Amino acid sequence: MFKKRLKSFSHAINGLVILIKVEPNARIHLLAAIVVILLAYILKISINEWALIVISIGFVFCAELVNTSIENLSDLVTKEYNPFIKKVKDLGAAAVLVAAFTAIIIA
Incomplete structure (x- = not known):
């Protein structure tokens, strides 16, 4: 059970490393x-x-992680222009923008 949790944690850390890279x-x-x-x-x-x-920083990184996930999944579906995928990517980017502006206001 502990090994399973440790492996899950290592996947999460890997996701953060990928994001930064x-x-x-x-x-x-x-x-x-x-x-x-x-x-x-x-x-x-x-x-x-x-x-x-701390909450603001976490909020921004959560939004960035979700947005990056959306972008990667969308690119897996198709690299060609698709208006629906553009809308989905724009919504993900908007989430990051809202989080970042909120963090700026709080800071």
Whole structure:
């Protein structure tokens, strides 16, 4: 049972590594997160402010992971232009945009 959970965890870590390797925007989000965390540490923000920062960073990365998954699955279906797939990809990208703007407002 423990081995199964450990393997599941390793798949999740692999997904994060893939995200950072293949998505330039994810690297930008990671850099922004590091800067925000460093500034928060320097400014000695409150525990509630830390909670908001951590939730915001997690929200952005979750949206980026879902968007990247949508893009990869869509590309598997077809690489040719398809208006429905374009709509799906645009919706996924919009989720990342909303998450990022929300994080900026909170920060």
